[in-house]
Amino acid sequence: MKKNALLSVLIISFLSFYGCDVSVNRSVHLRDGEHSRGMTSVNGSIHVGARCVVDGNCRTVNGRIEVGDDSKVGDLNSVNGRIRLGANVDVDGNAKTVNGSIDCGSGSRIHGRLSTVNGRIELRNTKVDEDVSTVNGDVLLREGSVVRGDIVIKGRHGSFFDHPRLEIRLSEGSRVEGRILVRDSDIEVKVYLSKGSTVKGEILNAQVIKE
Numbered sequence: 001m002k003k004n005a006l007l008s009v010l011i012i013s014f015l016s017f018y019g020c021d022v023s024v025n026r027s028v029h030l031r032d033g034e035h036s037r038g039m040t041s042v043n044g045s046i047h048v049g050a051r052c053v054v055d056g057n058c059r060t061v062n063g064r065i066e067v068g069d070d071s072k073v074g075d076l077n078s079v080n081g082r083i084r085l086g087a088n089v090d091v092d093g094n095a096k097t098v099n100g101s102i103d104c105g106s107g108s109r110i111h112g113r114l115s116t117v118n119g120r121i122e123l124r125n126t127k128v129d130e131d132v133s134t135v136n137g138d139v140l141l142r143e144g145s146v147v148r149g150d151i152v153i154k155g156r157h158g159s160f161f162d163h164p165r166l167e168i169r170l171s172e173g174s175r176v177e178g179r180i181l182v183r184d185s186d187i188e189v190k191v192y193l194s195k196g197s198t199v200k201g202e203i204l205n206a207q208v209i210k211e
Contacts, residue, residue, distance in 0.1 A: 027063065030054065038074070045081065048073060057093070064100065067091075075112070082119065085126075094130075106143060113149070123147075123174075131178070138167045141174035141197070148177045150201070155184035164188070168206070170197035182206050 025043045030036050032049035038056025039046050046058045050068035057075040058065055064081035067073055067089050075093035076083055082100035085091070085108045094112035095102060101119040104110070104126040114121065115133040123132075123145040131149035132139060135156055141147065151168060168180060169192045179201035182189045191203055194211035 032068065050086065065097075069105070101137070117154075134166075136164060136166075139169070141168075141170045141176070143172050143174070145170075145174040146177065147175075150178035151176055151180045153182040153184070153187055153189055153206075156187065165190075167192065169194075170199070171195050173197060176200065179204065180206060 027044035027047060028039045028041050029047045030039065030049055030052050033051045034049065035053045039054060039058045041060040041063055043062045044060060045063035046060050046065045048054060048058065048067040048071050050070055052068065052071040054073040057077065058073055059077045060081060061079045062081065063078065065076050065078050065083045067085050069086035070088045072090045072092065076091060076095040078097040078100060080099045081097060083095055083097050083102045085104045087105040088107040089105065091110045095110055096115045097119060098117045099119065100116060102114060102116055102121045104123045106125040109127045111129050113130040114128050116137060117135045118137065119134065120137045121132060121134055122140040123142065125143040125145060127146045129148050131152055132147050133152040133154055135154045139151055153166060165188045167190050170176070171194045173196045175197060176199045180191055180199055180203045182205035185205055189206040191206045191208045192211055193199070193208065
């Protein structure tokens with residue numbers, strides 16, 4: 001225990017020395033228009049204001065991540081918490097959480113992957129350069145959102161008696177340039193395509209409903 005505590009102190013000291021905003025048991029805030037080299041918390045949320053620049057990553061274990069309008073950030077990583085992006089947010093990397101939803105505002109762009117395990121994903125006029133993935137959660141693409149990679153519903157290990165039902169909805173001209181892939185045949189997935197929305201690749205192990 002003492003070794004772990006000492007290691008945590010050393011890591012926090014190192015990150016603080018290099019200009020990162022770091023906390024263990026409280027939330028970290030970056031006010032509108034400010035700059036940071038990175039933001040890290042353990043038991044707290046991360047709040048990035050509008051028109052901010054975060055050169056490094058935003059990471060927390062038990063907390064949500066919120067990024068304000070017109071901000072630029074690196075990777076976004078949470079374990080137990082949702083990720084919410086305002087309008088015109090630029091993520092130079094991946095946005096990932098385990099237990100939480102992901103919500104992206106209009107005009108935002110993720111240059112890497114977007115993923116959650118237990119949570120809903122909603123994109124509004126958002127571009128994702130790589131894959132979008134989840135295990136337990138619906139996926140909604142609205143207002144002309146674009147996924148350049150695949151939408152992947154990953155397998156659930158050890159769920160012998162549970163047969164979940166998920167929905168993937170594309171509307172208002174949204175498109176997936178890759179595939180929609182359901183990796184677990186025990187998951188019932190319906191793909192709804194409406195208002196000129198398209199999937200360029202194959203749709204595997206899912207029912208397609210055109211509206």
